[in-house]
Amino acid sequence: NAGVTQTPKFQVLKTGQSMTLQCAQDMNHNSMYWYRQDPGMGLRLIYYSASEGTTDKGEVPNGYNVSRLNKREFSLRLESAAPSQTSVYFCASLQESTQHFGDGTRLSIL
Amino acid sequence: AQKVTQAQTEISVVEKEDVTLDCVYETRDTTYYLFWYKQPPSGELVFLIRRNSFDEQNEISGRYSWNFQKSTSSFNFTITASQVVDSAVYFCALSSNAGGTSYGKLTFGQGTILTVHP
Numbered sequence: 001n002a003g004v005t006q007t008p009k010f011q012v013l014k015t016g017q018s019m020t021l022q023c024a025q026d027m028n029h030n031s032m033y034w035y036r037q038d039p040g041m042g043l044r045l046i047y048y049s050a051s052e053g054t055t056d057k058g059e060v061p062n063g064y065n066v067s068r069l070n071k072r073e074f075s076l077r078l079e080s081a082a083p084s085q086t087s088v089y090f091c092a093s094l095q096e097s098t099q100h101f102g103d104g105t106r107l108s109i110l
Numbered sequence: 111a112q113k114v115t116q117a118q119t120e121i122s123v124v125e126k127e128d129v130t131l132d133c134v135y136e137t138r139d140t141t142y143y144l145f146w147y148k149q150p151p152s153g154e155l156v157f158l159i160r161r162n163s164f165d166e167q168n169e170i171s172g173r174y175s176w177n178f179q180k181s182t183s184s185f186n187f188t189i190t191a192s193q194v195v196d197s198a199v200y201f202c203a204l205s206s207n208a209g210g211t212s213y214g215k216l217t218f219g220q221g222t223i224l225t226v227h228p
Contacts, residue, residue: 031214033214033215033216035216040220041220042114043201043216045215045216045217048215058215094214097143097162098145098157099157100157101155103153103154104154
């Protein structure tokens with residue numbers, strides 16, 4: 001899907017476990033994003049990275065950390081998962097003012 | 111602050127009917143982009159259209175058309191002669207330039223679930 005790859009596609013965690021969601025794009029884009037999608041709320045921005053080596057908080061950053069170690073990859077980490085973080089997570093990269101999304105990661109926290 | 115409102119939570123139509131999905135936005139910026147994305151039952155997000163704030167021309171792409179009116183801060187989406195394959199969640203989104211510091215961040219509406227019955 002437009003060169004943005006997310007892994008894994010599905011994951012079930014127990015409360016308190018940690019996990020890293022991976023995202024990679026092969027289009028040499030500078031900016032990358034992480035969103036979460038919850039029913040009735042659309043997508044909300046968690047963190048974004050305007051360029052390699054920089055990251056900034058979005059609308060709902062609490063409980064998450066991110067890493068942009070190189071231009072291709074932008075990972076999202078849950079240090080201590082909580083049931084409220086059950087959601088579908090989307091990664092995106094920016095091409096000419098338009099964001100293109102990965103296929104999403106469905107994460108359930110029990 | 112930016113805001114996108116899609117007042118229609120769910121719409122149900124019969125195949126071949128025309129349907130319009132409403133989108134109203136709020137922003138203080140003069141330069142911004144508006145988008146529509148489609149999310150079919152398989153879950154991925156598919157980009158449909160981008161419109162910048164200086165271009166109020168309506169656009170048509172096959173059975174899809176978009177009506178952008180700055181005077182009412184609306185960017186509505188019409189599907190003509192709907193088909194079952196149009197069943198999906200549709201999201202309207204806004205990205206403002208914010209002096210060049212917004213880095214393309216999107217503000218999404220809540221989404222409209224469209225169901226097209228055969």
